[in-house]
Amino acid sequence: xxxxxxxxxxxxxxxxxxxxxxxxxxxxxxxxxxxxxxxxxxxxxxxxxxxxxxxxxxxxxxxxxxxxxxxxxxxxxxxxxxxxxxxxxxxxxxxxxxxxxxxxxxxxxxxxxxxxxxxxxxxxxxxxxxxxxxxxxxxxxxxxxxxxxxxxxxxxxxxxxxxxxxxxxxxxxxxxxxxxxxxxxxxxxxxxxxxxxxxxxxxxxxxxxxxxxxxxxxxxxxxxxxxxxxxxxxxxxxxxxxxxxxxxxxxxxxxxxxxxxxxxxxxxxxxxxxxxxxxxxxxxxxxxxxxxxxxxxxxxxxxxxxxxxxxxxxxxxxxxxxxxxxxxxxxxxxxxxxxxxxxxxxxxxxxxxxx
Amino acid sequence: xxxxxxxxxxxxxxxxxxxxxxxxxxxxxxxxxxxxxxxxxxxxxxxxxxxxxxxxxxxxxxxxxxxxxxxxxxxxxxxxxxxxxxxxxxxxxxxxxxxxxxxxxxxxxxxxxxxxxxxxxxxxxxxxxxxxxxxxxxxxxxxxxxxxxxxxxxxxxxxxxxxxxxxxxxxxxxxxxxxxxxxxxxxxxxxxxxxxxxxxxxxxxxxxxxxxxxxxxxxxxxxxxxxxxxxxxxxxxxxxxxxxxxxxxxxxxxxxxxxxxxxxxxxxxxxxxxxxxxxxxxxxxxxxxxxxxxxxxxxxxxxxxxxxxxxxxxxxxxxxxxxxxxxxxxxxxxxxxxxxxxxxxxxxxxxxxxx
Numbered sequence: 001x002x003x004x005x006x007x008x009x010x011x012x013x014x015x016x017x018x019x020x021x022x023x024x025x026x027x028x029x030x031x032x033x034x035x036x037x038x039x040x041x042x043x044x045x046x047x048x049x050x051x052x053x054x055x056x057x058x059x060x061x062x063x064x065x066x067x068x069x070x071x072x073x074x075x076x077x078x079x080x081x082x083x084x085x086x087x088x089x090x091x092x093x094x095x096x097x098x099x100x101x102x103x104x105x106x107x108x109x110x111x112x113x114x115x116x117x118x119x120x121x122x123x124x125x126x127x128x129x130x131x132x133x134x135x136x137x138x139x140x141x142x143x144x145x146x147x148x149x150x151x152x153x154x155x156x157x158x159x160x161x162x163x164x165x166x167x168x169x170x171x172x173x174x175x176x177x178x179x180x181x182x183x184x185x186x187x188x189x190x191x192x193x194x195x196x197x198x199x200x201x202x203x204x205x206x207x208x209x210x211x212x213x214x215x216x217x218x219x220x221x222x223x224x225x226x227x228x229x230x231x232x233x234x235x236x237x238x239x240x241x242x243x244x245x246x247x248x249x250x251x252x253x254x255x256x257x258x259x260x261x262x263x264x265x266x267x268x269x270x271x272x273x274x275x276x277x278x279x280x281x282x283x284x285x286x287x288x289x290x291x292x293x294x295x296x297x298x299x300x301x302x303x304x305x306x307x308x309x310x311x312x313x314x315x316x317x318x319x320x321x322x323x324x325x326x327x328x329x330x331x332x333x334x335x336x337x338x339x340x341x342x343x344x345x346x347x348x349x350x351x352x353x354x355x
Numbered sequence: 356x357x358x359x360x361x362x363x364x365x366x367x368x369x370x371x372x373x374x375x376x377x378x379x380x381x382x383x384x385x386x387x388x389x390x391x392x393x394x395x396x397x398x399x400x401x402x403x404x405x406x407x408x409x410x411x412x413x414x415x416x417x418x419x420x421x422x423x424x425x426x427x428x429x430x431x432x433x434x435x436x437x438x439x440x441x442x443x444x445x446x447x448x449x450x451x452x453x454x455x456x457x458x459x460x461x462x463x464x465x466x467x468x469x470x471x472x473x474x475x476x477x478x479x480x481x482x483x484x485x486x487x488x489x490x491x492x493x494x495x496x497x498x499x500x501x502x503x504x505x506x507x508x509x510x511x512x513x514x515x516x517x518x519x520x521x522x523x524x525x526x527x528x529x530x531x532x533x534x535x536x537x538x539x540x541x542x543x544x545x546x547x548x549x550x551x552x553x554x555x556x557x558x559x560x561x562x563x564x565x566x567x568x569x570x571x572x573x574x575x576x577x578x579x580x581x582x583x584x585x586x587x588x589x590x591x592x593x594x595x596x597x598x599x600x601x602x603x604x605x606x607x608x609x610x611x612x613x614x615x616x617x618x619x620x621x622x623x624x625x626x627x628x629x630x631x632x633x634x635x636x637x638x639x640x641x642x643x644x645x646x647x648x649x650x651x652x653x654x655x656x657x658x659x660x661x662x663x664x665x666x667x668x669x670x671x672x673x674x675x676x677x678x679x680x681x682x683x684x685x686x687x688x689x690x691x692x693x694x695x696x697x698x699x700x701x702x703x704x705x706x707x708x709x710x
Contacts, residue, residue, distance in 0.1 A: 056414060057416055059413075061410075063412075066412075067426070069552065069558075105557050141422070141506055151385075151494060151523075152526075153556050153590050162421075183545055186546075188540040188543035188546060189580065191539070192558040197558070198554060199424035199557060201425075204508075205461035206459055206461040224579065
């Protein structure tokens with residue numbers, strides 16, 4: 001079957017897999033919808049994207065993705081409200097950031113309409129895959145990788161842009177304890193830390209495994225020079241609340257400009273929560289934990305939304321955070337998910353109707 | 356056709372592509388031999404490798420290589436001497452480094468016999484692909500990547516180890532001018548710079564493109580904190596000769612422990628060339644260029660062997676290197692390639708007979 005949506009060609013899957021999916025018990029990014037968007041870069045141009053059945057990708061063994069890590073991605077979510085309407089959250093920011101990442105990785109930038117019209121066509125075709133249950137959503141993974149061939153260490157001459165989607169539940173199950181890193185680093189000054197580049201993630205896995213063995217779920221990365229400044233948590237930006245002030249580090253060429261992060265800053269300000277965007281030292285956080293002024297820490301990101309941190313480890317000492325009744329984390333999470341799922345007004349203009 | 360070599364199963368290609376190859380005009384890593392070694396990691400174990408026809412790799416779109424850059428590789432060469440005997444150069448060092456890289460990227464380490472016996476079986480099957488011409492060799496590319504599926508940012512549960520080979524000529528055509536980098540960086544303290552991780556290469560492409568636009572072929576990376584210490588050139592380690600002393604930076608968690616680099620250090624010492632392994636400042640190199648004591652700079656790596664540098668740029672100023680008749684670079688290159696190609700004795704025990 002073939003059709004056209006938003007001027008995008010659609011090749012439909014012969015059968016659906018949706019009846020095999022237990023929408024009441026969704027894990028994160030584990031089950032994939034029936035279709036995907038595919039768009040190829042060849043001979044100096046992005047070709048028009050198509051919606052095709054979700055299907056394997058076949059590459060030459062010399063394809064540069066296998067050798068030189070030339071890949072970038074984004075993370076987004078689609079929400080279905082109680083009336084069945086479908087919404088995205090600040091999708092143009094994801095599009096822009098994908099191109100910022102692409103440029104740093106020497107990947108050709110993508111035209112806006114290929115991204116936006118392609119995504120909308122994909123969501124229309126797989127609309128039934130968007131969960132309506134509380135706390136679930138359709139996780140959307142746009143990614144670009146080097147499909148061109150050759151062992152020369154230089155940018156590829158061919159790329160694939162693909163969007164896959166996965167109906168998903170919570171990213172973290174249970175409480176999150178973090179380890180503040182003293183030895184390993186995520187990114188360099190002048191490096192690719194601000195890009196959603198594949199290699200940034202692989203480099204975190206081993207130190208994170210070491211942290212998991214010690215009983216933590218995530219690592220909080222610090223600067224590679226002094227390990228004294230808190231940067232981010234790899235899949236999340238980090239916020240701390242000292243007394244009543246909410247603090248997060250400034251973005252830099254080492255830190256991802258998180259869309260949830262900047263939305264929380266705006267939301268908190270609009271709710272008259274004192275917000276500071278400034279460098280945070282580990283010493284300051286440890287002192288605040290000791291004297292009781294550290295009230296909350298949480299991570300913020302598309303996958304995890306807002307993920308409260310129950311405690312942190314630093315220099316072999318564990319610090320527990322207080323268990324408060326009314327946290328900024330729960331308040332801000334409700335604010336942001338209510339906007340995302342069309343349960344409330346959207347004074348910021350963040351919500352985006354898919355059709 | 357199926358056979359067994361070194362206890363490795365061989366599935367032969369139905370036809371050879373070798374007659375299409377112009378062995379007198381080989382580029383680098385552009386044409387691939389008839390076979391490849393393939394070895395899969397599943398259910399917590401590396402399965403026995405097989406030699407199979409060179410063939411495409413098929414992966415799910417959620418395979419972690421596309422998203423999280425979990426990949427490592429090696430570069431090696433096989434040489435055929437005038438009697439047709441086949442030689443490798445310090446292959447166990449490549450094997451060990453592959454596992455060092457793998458560990459840092461949370462990739463399961465590979466058994467030595469799978470690597471060594473697999474490689475030898477592959478070279479026996481594709482022996483005709485090993486060039487005998489002066490300056491050419493069979494470039495060997497062992498690599499491991501995450502083939503397991505899922506969008507969760509965590510190590511994959513399945514991997515592929517593959518060795519492909521490519522009859523190759525010189526890596527660089529013509530002279531190499533380098534730019535000493537003042538803004539961008541290759542690696543962080545506590546990062547993955549010492550590993551041959553895919554992501555380390557992608558991050559270099561954009562700054563290298565900027566350097567190429569200014570008329571340079573390569574970037575010399577400096578430390579990310581002060582940009583005052585010379586590190587490496589991404590595909591090569593860097594040596595400088597000031598007066599008669601050969602100097603190269605120490606390896607660290609930011610710098611690859613190059614096999615050509617350490618061989619050159621040993622070779623130079625055995626030839627009574629004064630060698631210093633110590634930090635090199637950019638200031639020192641610029642001063643030496645100005646006062647005429649900077650005699651040579653060259654890169655050293657498996658692909659490029661020894662690649663003389665004709666000049667460098669720094670802070671918008673170009674510095675030319677003198678054109679000497681008898682350079683350390685040409686002398687040491689002859690020493691190392693004579694050992695590699697069995698033209699001379701091998702007092703170090705570096706040469707390795709394939710059969």
